[in-house]
Amino acid sequence: EPEVTQTPSHQVTQMGQEVILRCVPISNHLYFYWYRQILGQKVEFLVSFYNNEISEKSEIFDDQFSVERPDGSNFTLKIRSTKLEDSAMYFCASSQQGSDGYTFGSGTRLTVV
Amino acid sequence: QKEVEQNSGPLSVPEGAIASLNCTYSDRVSQSFFWYRQYSGKSPELIMSIYSNGDKEDGRFTAQLNKASQYVSLLIRDSQPSDSATYLCADRNAGGTSYGKLTFGQGTILTVHP
Numbered sequence: 001e002p003e004v005t006q007t008p009s010h011q012v013t014q015m016g017q018e019v020i021l022r023c024v025p026i027s028n029h030l031y032f033y034w035y036r037q038i039l040g041q042k043v044e045f046l047v048s049f050y051n052n053e054i055s056e057k058s059e060i061f062d063d064q065f066s067v068e069r070p071d072g073s074n075f076t077l078k079i080r081s082t083k084l085e086d087s088a089m090y091f092c093a094s095s096q097q098g099s100d101g102y103t104f105g106s107g108t109r110l111t112v113v
Numbered sequence: 114q115k116e117v118e119q120n121s122g123p124l125s126v127p128e129g130a131i132a133s134l135n136c137t138y139s140d141r142v143s144q145s146f147f148w149y150r151q152y153s154g155k156s157p158e159l160i161m162s163i164y165s166n167g168d169k170e171d172g173r174f175t176a177q178l179n180k181a182s183q184y185v186s187l188l189i190r191d192s193q194p195s196d197s198a199t200y201l202c203a204d205r206n207a208g209g210t211s212y213g214k215l216t217f218g219q220g221t222i223l224t225v226h227p
Contacts, residue, residue, distance in 0.1 A: 031213060043157060043201065043217040055215055091156050095213065101147045102215065104156040 002026040004105035006092050012111045013082050020075045021108045023092030032040045032075045034067065035103060036088040037061070043091070049075065082112045115140040117204045119218035132189040134221050136202030139183070145205040146185045147215065148176060150198045157217075158202055159188065185205055192225040199223070 005024040013019050025032050032048040045055045047067055056066065066078045075094075079086055089109050093102035116139040125184045138146070145164050150158035162170045163176040163185065175188040189196055199220040205213050 012214040033214075035215075042219050043203075043215075045216065047215050048214055058214075089156075097213075100213070101149075101162045102213075103159070107156045 002103070004073075004092055004094055004103050006090075006105035008108060009106065010109045010111070012113060015084055015112055016081050019055070019079050019082055020093075021079075021090050021109065021110070022074050023075045023077075023105055024072075025075055025092065025094035026096075026103055027073070029094035029096050029103075031055075032067075032069070033093040034077045035091045035093060035104075037091065040045050042098045046077070046090075079110075084112050086110060087112045115143075115216055117166065117202055117203070117216050117218040119168055119200075119217055119221050121201050121221060123222040123224055126192050126223070128192060128194060128225055128227050130192050130225075131202060132192045132196065132223055132225070134189075134200050134202075134223065135189040136185040136187075136218055137183055138202075138204045140204060141183065143204045143206060146176070146178060147203040147205065148174075148185075148187045148216075149200055149201040149203060150196075151220065153200045160200075189223075192223075194225050194227055197224050 007022045032049040037043045047056050047061045048055045064080045068076050089107045091107045092105040095102045118137045148161045151157045161176040163178045168178045173190045177186045201220045202218040203215040
């Protein structure tokens with residue numbers, strides 16, 4: 001079964017530091033997404049990415065956030081200057097078509113101290 | 114603001130019973146709905162998708178969609194303790210594009226007791 005792979009599984013960072021979360025989507029998928037889930041809360045959409053550009057982003061995805069697909073396989077989420085409230089599970093997902101359900105990665109737990 | 118609402122539960126059913134999970138959505142133009150299962154500390158796992166009014170069955174799972182009532186449900190037959198998890202309903206908001214942002218409900222915690 002193809003998988004979406006995320007690294008690291010857990011990242012602890014100091015407030016104000018930059019973090020990069022990495023994802024390897026399923027190889028023949030064309031649509032890529034980042035979601036986050038603060039402990040005990042809903043899964044929230046951050047951004048979708050298609051054809052090498054952002055196709056949609058939420059209000060959460062402000063100027064501190066950026067995404068990149070630096071090569072044919074990786075998809076990264078960068079948070080420039082982390083805040084305490086950025087502490088959450090961050091999930092990468094991918095789909096072959098925009099109409100499909102997604103496959104989620106196992107997530108990165110980000111803890112900002 | 115497009116919303117997806119679920120009863121957070123917990124819903125407790127005995128092993129072998131039918132578990133019924135419900136979801137309502139606010140966006141009348143939504144076309145696609147998904148049920149995900151999420152074990153504690155893990156990522157969401159897709160169980161079912163449904164796009165048309167009526168029922169869709171896959172093994173022990175049946176999804177039901179009623180667009181007139183803006184209501185989606187998931188039935189789990191012959192519930193097993195391993196089905197104990199949080200079940201997330203999600204609505205794909207096309208928003209005029211095909212990029213497929215999902216809006217999730219808060220999830221229903223299901224406990225299946227032996």
